[in-house]
Amino acid sequence: MSRTEPSIFTRIIEREIPANIVVETDRLIAFHDIAPQAPVHILVVPKTPDYANVAELAAGDPTLLADLVALAQNIANDHGGQFRLIFNTGEQAGQTVFHVHAHILIGDLGEDPRA
Ligand code: 5GP
Numbered sequence: 001m002s003r004t005e006p007s008i009f010t011r012i013i014e015r016e017i018p019a020n021i022v023v024e025t026d027r028l029i030a031f032h033d034i035a036p037q038a039p040v041h042i043l044v045v046p047k048t049p050d051y052a053n054v055a056e057l058a059a060g061d062p063t064l065l066a067d068l069v070a071l072a073q074n075i076a077n078d079h080g081g082q083f084r085l086i087f088n089t090g091e092q093a094g095q096t097v098f099h100v101h102a103h104i105l106i107g108d109l110g111e112d113p114r115a
Helices: 008-013 054-060 062-077
Strands: 021-024 028-032 040-046 084-086 102-106
Touching: 008 028, 008 040, 021 062, 028 062, 040 062, 054 062, 062 102
Parallel strands: none
Antiparallel strands: 021 028, 028 040, 040 102, 084 102
């Protein structure tokens, strides 16, 4: 779903605002979260603004979702290979940017929220 205003992530992709970029491919970009919630907290973002959340991405472009997960693993491999991958989906789940993105959390993560 497109938004009339470019998302903050589109502005990062377009280099309108700075970010600490980890890696970029033709269809994905990964950069450090501005407010890290773990020792390593990286966002992986499809460049297209067409999908607001992971369910829309899965339905609309499953190959891109698979590529996103593979890129997350590649990034995590530089930090020991183990990671938590989170897609907040919906405001009540904590989603604030409606341009699909995955949080890669690595390191001492503390309590699993399911515990
Ligand atoms: P959400 O809450 O939608 O799941 O995640 C959005 C994430 O984007 C948050 O963790 C927030 O800290 C991060 N974020 C928001 N604005 C910026 C920004 O301008 N730069 C970077 N690098 N991260 C941002």
